[in-house]
Each structure stands twice: as C-alpha cells, then as structure tokens.
Amino acid sequence: MNKKERISAAFAGKEVDYVPSAFWFHFSDDLFYGDKAVEAHLDFYSKTDVDLLKVMNEHLYQFDIPIKTPSDWKKLKPLPIKNSFYQDQLYIIKKISDCLGGEVPLLATIHGVFASAFHGSRLPGETIAGKNYVTNHLKEDPEAVSQGLATVADSLTELSLACLEAGADGIYYAALGAEECRFSEETFLKYIKPYDLQILKTVQERCQFLVLHICKERIRLPLYADYPADAVNWAVHDCGYTLKDGRDIFKRTILGGLDDRSGVMLYGSKKEIKQEALNLIETFGKKGFILGSDCTLPTNIPIGNICAAIGAARSL
Structure with a gap:
C-alpha cells in the first residue's frame, strides 16, 4: 500500500498493511x-x-473592525480571498503539495x-480558556454575535475550499465550544454547532479526507457525534472519554491514543514509547485506527520519540 491507499483504507475501516501514523507540532516562531x-x-x-x-x-x-460590544459582531464582513489570511497559507500548501x-x-x-x-476579537493577554469577547458576548447577546459567527463561517468555508484547490487532499477541522465550563449545551447547539456543520458539510462533498479534532478538555463529546468526518481526534487523557468510548459514539475511524502533554510520549525512552504504541494497537485493533496524539505535540519534543511510535506501528 502507498500512503494514500493506507489512509483511505484506515478511514474506511478496512484492512491495512500496518496502522498509519500522524503526528504534528507547532514549529518555532521563525518557521511560521x-x-x-x-x-x-x-x-x-x-x-x-x-x-x-x-x-x-x-x-x-x-x-x-475591532470588537468592543456585542452589537459590533453584526458589522463583520467576510474576509476577501485576496486577504493575506488566505494567500499566505495557500502559498504554503501549494508549495508543499x-x-x-x-x-x-x-x-x-x-x-x-x-x-x-476568538482569534479575530482577542485582546492582548486574553486566552481561549479564560475570559474573552466571544465567550462573554455570546452570553450577553447571542443573536447579535450569531450574525458575526455566520460571517466567520462563510469565510472559513471559502478558505477550506481554497486550501483544497491549492493542493490539500483534505481538511483537519479544529472544533471548540462544547466544553462543560464554557457554555450551556443549549447555547452550543443553537449558536455554534450550526456553523461548524455548515463548513463541514460543504467540505465533505469536495475533499478526499476530513478529520474532526475536538479541542480542549472536559468536552461534551456526544454533542459532536453527527459532525461529518472520516476520522475523529480528541484529548483522550483530558476529557474522560476513552478510545473505545469514542468509537462507540462516532462509529468511525479514530486518530490518536498517545498523551501529548505528559507521560511516555514526551518523557519515556524509545523502548517505552514503542511498547506504549504497541499496547494501544493491540488493544484497539488495526482497523479504523490511526496512531497519533491527543492534540499538537510540544515544539521541543525529540523527533526520535515520534519516529519510535511510528516504527512500532509499522512493526505489527
């Protein structure tokens, strides 16, 4: 099997010659x-x-425009395709492709x-886990903020399709909003989920591969069960849902398994990393599984640690 055949088979829950692996991290600032x-x-x-x-x-x-009040969200306009937000990223994708x-x-x-x-409205010092405009304003005036989220969704749909045209085979969509500590379930279902679905449904029709990443801890994982995706990734070690739980909820291929913030993958020996990867695969099975981590690995992780996990997957 070549890599596209292997990934296609894994996403379809079919036999693979070995369990494929996917890991990544943020490069240093000077390589952004x-x-x-x-x-x-x-x-x-x-x-x-x-x-x-x-x-x-x-x-x-x-x-x-700057966001200061909930009513400001109604004034947002979609980002034009010529904006550097689009063009610089599309250049990177095309060159790599x-x-x-x-x-x-x-x-x-x-x-x-x-x-x-959050990124568009953030003030210096604000964090996505703490107080920020999008969280606060959505609680104060959800209808006004919803208009802004619709504009953002339209722009992200356009960006996703442009990425595919630039040479990407698929999309890795990072979803947020259903954490227990952020909004009520009703707020998420009414004001965030519809816009996620708008993007994902459009993208699914156009791409070969679609991966859903559900970010942060203490997430209400079942609220994402009907999101379109070929594979799903979440923080197994932070949110209380095991790989098996996720397979039962999504009934799709699962990507992940290894802790991205502590434990063997970061601090273990090569032998320990290999054994951890082997244990995961032997427990979870070779079908419908892509070996990876809960989320983005630390920038300073030794490359050899990643290679050890990948090598283990290829040994079975």
Whole structure:
C-alpha cells in the first residue's frame, strides 16, 4: 500500500498493511510563514515519514473592525480571498503539495468557528480558556454575535475550499465550544454547532479526507457525534472519554491514543514509547485506527520519540 491507499483504507475501516501514523507540532516562531514554513514541513516529513501530513496554520483569523460590544459582531464582513489570511497559507500548501507530488496525503488545518472568532476579537493577554469577547458576548447577546459567527463561517468555508484547490487532499477541522465550563449545551447547539456543520458539510462533498479534532478538555463529546468526518481526534487523557468510548459514539475511524502533554510520549525512552504504541494497537485493533496524539505535540519534543511510535506501528 502507498500512503494514500493506507489512509483511505484506515478511514474506511478496512484492512491495512500496518496502522498509519500522524503526528504534528507547532514549529518555532521563525518557521511560521512563507518558504521557511514550507521547508519546516518538508524537513519534518523527511525525518518522520508520517503517513498523513498536517499543514500547520499560524495565519490566525483577522476581523475588519475591532470588537468592543456585542452589537459590533453584526458589522463583520467576510474576509476577501485576496486577504493575506488566505494567500499566505495557500502559498504554503501549494508549495508543499508541489514538492511532495502526492506522495503523502496533506491535511489543511482550519481553526473552527469558535476559535477563529476568538482569534479575530482577542485582546492582548486574553486566552481561549479564560475570559474573552466571544465567550462573554455570546452570553450577553447571542443573536447579535450569531450574525458575526455566520460571517466567520462563510469565510472559513471559502478558505477550506481554497486550501483544497491549492493542493490539500483534505481538511483537519479544529472544533471548540462544547466544553462543560464554557457554555450551556443549549447555547452550543443553537449558536455554534450550526456553523461548524455548515463548513463541514460543504467540505465533505469536495475533499478526499476530513478529520474532526475536538479541542480542549472536559468536552461534551456526544454533542459532536453527527459532525461529518472520516476520522475523529480528541484529548483522550483530558476529557474522560476513552478510545473505545469514542468509537462507540462516532462509529468511525479514530486518530490518536498517545498523551501529548505528559507521560511516555514526551518523557519515556524509545523502548517505552514503542511498547506504549504497541499496547494501544493491540488493544484497539488495526482497523479504523490511526496512531497519533491527543492534540499538537510540544515544539521541543525529540523527533526520535515520534519516529519510535511510528516504527512500532509499522512493526505489527
């Protein structure tokens, strides 16, 4: 099997010659953009030989106006395709695609509606886990903020399709908003989920591969059960839902298994990492599984640790 055949089979829950692997991390700040970002991705791929290459997206969403009050959300306009938010990221995807020539499936990273709304409205010092405009305003005047989220969703839909045209084989969509500590279940279902679904349903019709990442801890995982995706990834070690729980909820291929913030993957020996990966695969099975981590690995993780996990997957 080549890598696209292997990933296609894994997403379809079919037999694979070995369990494919997919890992990634944020490169250092000086490698975020342009040709340096392209070179960083190619170097990472050359050293790890991952079966699925996620193209990192450090081009965070930009608003055309500052947000100060809930009513400001109604004034947002979609980002034009010529905006640097689009063009710089599309350049990176196209260059990587041209260099690799279809050897490995490429996933373009799309920060979801909630995350992008946070990025666009964020003030210095604000964090997505703490107080921020999008969270506070959605509680104060959800109808006004909803209009802004609709605008963001339209722009992200356009960006997703442009990424596919630039050479990405699929989309890695990072969803947020259903954490227990953020909103009520009703708020998420009415004001965030519909916009996530708008993007995902459009993208699913156009791409080969669609991965749903559900970000943060203490998430209400079942609320995402009907999201379109070929594979699902979440923080197994932080949210209380095991790999088996996720398979029961989504009934689709699962990506992940290894802790991205502590434990063997970060601090273990190569032997321990290999054993951890083998244990995961032997317990979870080879069908419908892609070995990876809960989320983005730390920038300073030794490449050898990633290679050890990948090597273990290929030994079975």
